[in-house]
Amino acid sequence: MLNWKASLKATAVGAVAGTAIGLIAFYLLTSRQYPRMGATLFLLVPVAAGFSIVLVARKPNSAAAAALLSVLCSLVLLVALGTEGVLCAVLAFPIILAGLGIGAAFGILVRALFVDRSKNQTTMVGILLLVGPSLIFAGDRIESPIFRDARTEVIQSTVRVGEMPQQTWNRILSIDSIQASKPLLMYLGLPVPQRCVMQGHGIGAKRTCYFNVGYIEETVTTWDPPYYLGLSIDRTHMPGRHWLGFENAEYRLQASGPVTVLTRTTTISSHLHPDWYWRPFERLGVESEHDYILRDIVLQAAH
Secondary structure, X not given: OHHHHHXXXXXXXXXXXXXXXXXXXXXXXXXXXXXOEOHHHHHHHHHHHHHHHHHHOOOHHHHHHHHHHHHHHHHHHHHHOOOOOHHHHHHHHHHHHHHHHHHHHHHXXXXXXXXXXXXXXXXXXXXXXXHHHHHHHXXXXXXXXXXXXXXXXXXXXXXXXXXXXXXXXXXXXXXXXXXXXXXHHHXXXXXXXXXXXXXXXXXXXXXXXXXXXXXXXXXXXXXXXXXXXXXXXXXXXXXXXXXXXXXXXXXXXXXXXXXXXXXXXEEEEEOEOOHHHHHHHHHHHHHHHHHHHHHHHHHHHHO
């Protein structure tokens, strides 16, 4: 019974420590003029948390349970507070868990080399707990210059629509509802487009696209019916997506015999790093939005 209670206490202490490190670091790093959502946040913070958890929760089972609880609690709280979306939390989970594992492994090594051999283990643990904040501070200082300019990505998708360009042109201006089947990511929290409303015609006209969790306001910058529509994206009202910006969008229509080749291009700006991890997810998300809308246009033309 005593061992069970001690293990439970160690797990709770470790989970609280890991959660506190994660949440405090998140708010400190993202509340700046340039939100710092990079390798420091997604790798060094979990490493620091995993390292600290092992120091305060000595037993391997307690440390492992505490690490898992800390990442789950942190992500659930961020989603519940509207700071991040469900999909963002799901995608961030693997890289955060990997960082926790690396930090825990380092902590086990340090504990064996220093803490277990120390005459005053409490003092030694207290000193070593300063390693985590120091690591986060150093990583933030080194990484901060890359956040001054957002990273830009251009995503393009093309479909063949079984009608002439003029008919397709009318479909892209205003969308009353979308009947196509949803891509998998939309069941995991990716915003679901519902309808678009065009106010006016020609350059300067306004278009608003509504999603299940917000809306995007656009202004027509190029108007060449029925072949080209250019849009600047003025404002994006989406909860938990301060790291991603939509810059502009365009539709190109080209007649090819009895069908229209329709190409949708979206330019986004992102403050997420490391690039190698987040870029594929960003592209997949935008491509899923494209696919949902474009397949609906194909379905409407077929009927």
